Amino acid sequence: MERDSLATLPNAISMSRLFLAALFPVVHDHDVRLLILAAAGATDFLDGWLARRRHQFSRMGALIDPFADRIFILVAICTLLLEGRVTTLQYFVFLMRDFATAGAFVYAKSVTSLRTATFKARFSGKLATVLQLVALPAIVIDARAAVWAVWIVGAVSLVSIVDYTIALARDAKKAA
Numbered sequence: 205m206e207r208d209s210l211a212t213l214p215n216a217i218s219m220s221r222l223f224l225a226a227l228f229p230v231v232h233d234h235d236v237r238l239l240i241l242a243a244a245g246a247t248d249f250l251d252g253w254l255a256r257r258r259h260q261f262s263r264m265g266a267l268i269d270p271f272a273d274r275i276f277i278l279v280a281i282c283t284l285l286l287e288g289r290v291t292t293l294q295y296f297v298f299l300m301r302d303f304a305t306a307g308a309f310v311y312a313k314s315v316t317s318l319r320t321a322t323f324k325a326r327f328s329g330k331l332a333t334v335l336q337l338v339a340l341p342a343i344v345i346d347a348r349a350a351v352w353a354v355w356i357v358g359a360v361s362l363v364s365i366v367d368y369t370i371a372l373a374r375d376a377k378k379a380a
Contacts (some may be wrong), residue, residue, distance in 0.1 A: 214255035215265050217247050221272035225278035227280040244276050245337045277336050289347040294354040301332050328364035
């Protein structure tokens with residue numbers, strides 16, 4: 205990681221997802237919501253691509269990007285839950301990886317031997333996020349798609365939870 209500056213184009217693009225998250229619940233037009241979802245997906249790709257291309261990696265960027273992803277997805281799925289487009293069970297299945305990751309982070313930081321563990325993005329986590337960003341427009345287009353979309357996200361999320369748990373266990377073993 206080269207710089208620890210917040211003021212980079214990739215970080216600004218990541219932070220734009222927070223604006224999109226604030227916009228999602230107040231926009232009720234179907235097509236505009238789809239545009240917001242497309243913009244969120246595009247910025248999720250673009251910020252990382254630009255950071256690599258411009259060599260603008262930073263600790264702040266490594267925190268901002270997943271934070272912006274999580275906030276956007278949380279706001280969007282909460283909105284769909286409140287509108288009755290997904291059930292409470294589907295809501296929790298959709299977000300189970302996020303809850304597990306948050307719990308694992310708190311656990312790792314509270315256990316002395318794991319405090320040095322690094323939380324790096326893994327393919328399974330990125331795939332789960334991409335599937336969440338694909339499932340959301342499917343649900344907006346047709347709420348009946350929630351059944352299959354949420355279960356696909358749930359299955360990949362379960363794989364991701366296992367993958368991250370194994371990685372954390374390996375870090376713990378190295379630290380011991």
